[in-house]
Amino acid sequence: MDEAIAGPRCPICGNDRWHDRAMPECNHCGLAVAGLGFDAAAVRDAIRASLTGRAPDRGFALAPHARRNAAWALGFVAEDDGWRVATPMPHAVTLGMIARAGEADVVAALLDALRPQVADAIVLVDGDAAPLAARVPWARVGSHPLAGDFAAQRNRVQAMATGWVLQLDSDERPDAALLAALGWLTRAAEREGLRSLGIPRRNLVDGVPSALWPDIQYRLNRADVRYAGTVHERPAVPFDATALALAGAIDHYLTRSRVIERSRVYEAMSAGAGRPGDEAALLRPFTAAT
Structure with missing residues (x-):
């Protein structure tokens, strides 16, 4: 190698x-x-x-x-x-989200902001979903315990959808460029028989872009795609059915304390999942050279 x-x-x-x-x-x-x-x-x-x-x-x-x-x-x-x-074109992409109980205000605000730009929205809450369901009656909101398995929770969202699904977490936002490209990206992917697209994620720690860039996340997938891995989950599809969709990004909002806590929790869930190298990159500010 x-x-x-x-x-x-x-x-x-x-x-x-x-x-x-x-x-x-x-x-x-x-x-x-x-x-x-x-x-x-x-x-x-x-x-x-x-x-x-x-x-x-x-x-x-x-x-x-x-x-x-x-x-x-x-x-x-x-x-x-x-x-x-490429030119913007209509699409039928479903927004899929996994969220924690107690995030109704944050998730509802995100869903309402994106409502004009997505065909459908599905949210699975790890806990009581009623507060969120009351806030966004137009979305499909359900409840299922996360139980320490991110892939399984994302797969439940996938199973509720058809066509293409853009999966986000409650602390993530698609940027304007990604939203504008969803139509032509999914059309181009279908033309080439692709099923899973990797999107750059821009990590902002206490508002500062981190050195962990582009932090590719395979979040734009056909609904029949399933994820594998309890932590740092990835779609279980052949490499030649994937591509990088670099026409936009997902913004990921973190705090320093959240980065450190996340590493500890992930390591407890799966040996090696704490990824100390990723933690160090997240806590180091982005520079154009390194």
């Missing part, structure tokens, strides 16, 4: 780890560059020129899956034998 070396952040996905090869390759999105002394804006411009047929690949290389990752990140979708600029 290639050693992952630190370097500048990828011009496409923002990752700062690279496979140590003749052409260093981003170990997230697959962009390969001639060297790590690149100008990020120039690389993006060169990829745009390649996608629109104005110039050949020069200074970078993209395998087919990496080309799709880059195209979507830059707002292009496949059309016939080429690429075109």
Whole structure:
């Protein structure tokens, strides 16, 4: 296996780890560059020129899956034998959420804000769901104990939906770019037979963006997809049925105390799930270089 070396952040996905090869390759999105002394804006411009047929690949290389990752990140979708600029379009994406009891106010505010932009909403509460159900009668609100198994709770939400499902937690918000892209992203995914899309998550700790970026979360899935893993759950689908949807992000709001407590709780749930490396990155402010 290639050693992952630190370097500048990828011009496409923002990752700062690279496979140590003749052409260093981003170990997230697959962009390969001639060297790590690149100008990020120039690389993006060169990829745009390649996608629109104005110039050949020069200074970078993209395998087919990496080309799709880059195209979507830059707002292009496949059309016939080429690429075109994506445009917003209607969608039927269901918003799915898992929440804790006592979060009715927070969840209701989020659901009401997103109501014009989602086709349906499903929320499973780990506890009494009545306060939330009364606040958002238009949403489907149910109750089921989390019982220390995040995958099982997400799968209950998946089973209640059809089509595509965007799953969020109560401390997460989709940004405007992601909401605007849901239609063309899901249409493009269906065209290519994809079932699970990984979305960058932007962690904000006490309001400060953290170094843990892009923190890919596979949260946009076909309803028949099921998650596995009690903690840090991931969709149980073949790799070739997945892609990175880099056209927007999920904002994740945390406090320093919550980060530390979360690591402790996750470690207690599953050995190794505390991920001290992730905790350290969450508590370190984002910089463009590392």
